[in-house]
Amino acid sequence: MAGPRCRAVLRAAAAAGACGLGAASLLRCPVLHRLARRAAAALMALAGPLLFRVGYSLYARTRLGYLFYKRQVKKARERYPRGHSVSRPLGFGVVKILPIPVLSNNYSYLVIDTGSGRAAVVDPSDPLAVQAAIEEEGVLLEAILCTHKHWDHSGGNAALRQQHGSCKVYGSALDAVPELTNPLTDKERVSVGCLSFEALATPGHTVGHMAYVLDAAPFGGPPCLFSGDLLFLAGCGRLFEGSPETMLASLDVAVGLGEDTLLWPGHEYALECLTFASLLELDNPALERKLLWATEQRQEKRSTCPSTIGEEKTYNPFLRTHRRELQEALGLTRRSGEPADAFRARVLKEVRRRKDLYKAT
Numbered sequence: 001m002a003g004p005r006c007r008a009v010l011r012a013a014a015a016a017g018a019c020g021l022g023a024a025s026l027l028r029c030p031v032l033h034r035l036a037r038r039a040a041a042a043l044m045a046l047a048g049p050l051l052f053r054v055g056y057s058l059y060a061r062t063r064l065g066y067l068f069y070k071r072q073v074k075k076a077r078e079r080y081p082r083g084h085s086v087s088r089p090l091g092f093g094v095v096k097i098l099p100i101p102v103l104s105n106n107y108s109y110l111v112i113d114t115g116s117g118r119a120a121v122v123d124p125s126d127p128l129a130v131q132a133a134i135e136e137e138g139v140l141l142e143a144i145l146c147t148h149k150h151w152d153h154s155g156g157n158a159a160l161r162q163q164h165g166s167c168k169v170y171g172s173a174l175d176a177v178p179e180l181t182n183p184l185t186d187k188e189r190v191s192v193g194c195l196s197f198e199a200l201a202t203p204g205h206t207v208g209h210m211a212y213v214l215d216a217a218p219f220g221g222p223p224c225l226f227s228g229d230l231l232f233l234a235g236c237g238r239l240f241e242g243s244p245e246t247m248l249a250s251l252d253v254a255v256g257l258g259e260d261t262l263l264w265p266g267h268e269y270a271l272e273c274l275t276f277a278s279l280l281e282l283d284n285p286a287l288e289r290k291l292l293w294a295t296e297q298r299q300e301k302r303s304t305c306p307s308t309i310g311e312e313k314t315y316n317p318f319l320r321t322h323r324r325e326l327q328e329a330l331g332l333t334r335r336s337g338e339p340a341d342a343f344r345a346r347v348l349k350e351v352r353r354r355k356d357l358y359k360a361t
């Protein structure tokens with residue numbers, strides 16, 4: 001889950017505010033009018049987060065969320081019969097990684113051991129699109145690696161399990177992943193054919209969010225991070241179920257994987273995230289170059305995946321909370337006695353707040 005619901009909630013809040021202002025306009029007295037405007041603004045400030053929490057709970061915890069997801073899938077299939085982006089597979093030795101564009105901006109990934117014909121899929125949002133890729137590749141689906149419970153990442157688990165009886169569903173027990181058969185804890189490993197994945201607990205977006213790292217070293221490739229909604233090209237997931245401190249620690253785990261690690265995110269958000277980042281850091285050549293490149297890519301609907309952790313460190317504001325230029329751009333300074341990580345969490349919180357507002361407009 002990423003943004004549209006937030007916009008709907010904000011629209012609801014704006015509508016509520018507009019009603020308040022309409023009533024105020026009946027008041028001819030300028031003082032009363034001003035007071036009414038302030039009261040409406042205060043109400044909006046209170047109602048916005050409350051409506052958002054209610055909307056999020058309905059999405060994440062009730063059947064309404066599933067029905068919303070089903071509608072999203074149907075609309076996306078009609079709008080993008082061949083997927084929202086053009087993606088290309090990547091291979092190292094016997095490993096083949098096939099990004100599958102699903103819904104309006106999600107990615108599932110089919111990761112294949114071409115030697116044995118066994119495969120795992122990360123976040124099968126749309127089971128039909130994933131099944132089509134499985135049939136085209138002629139592989140046996142052994143594992144679903146689910147990053148988190150949101151329907152736009154886990155909605156295809158049940159249908160694929162029904163079709164592939166021996167397929168196991170991996171994820172965190174903390175996250176109510178549909179059809180979960182094999183709960184994982186931090187740093188547990190999953191093997192599929194000769195492929196080995198490490199599960200990393202990366203809470204913040206949800207309480208049980210997990211990322212998966214494919215060890216491609218035996219095949220001459222770099223590590224591959226399937227980050228779900230932890231980390232995007234130039235962005236990070238919303239803090240639905242975690243504090244800025246929690247998210248910062250999870251992002252530090254991703255950074256700790258090393259510069260050559262390939263980043264395979266859960267969404268195609270590159271252009272939006274890079275544009276937002278460029279409003280924060282006005283003089284960052286790496287950011288300018290990446291934005292130009294992404295603009296060209298997206299004009300042709302080409303996928304922007306993967307980037308690398310090394311690249312992300314040069315332009316992704318959520319990985320640059322330690323950088324003075326970003327702190328200054330936000331107008332934040334470290335308080336005396338404030339621990340470095342507490343300050344970085346404050347910077348992350350402010351970047352996230354601004355991004356949420358940017359997305360809502």
Ligand SMILES: [Zn+2]
Binds near residue numbers: 002229
């Ligand atoms: Zn999500």
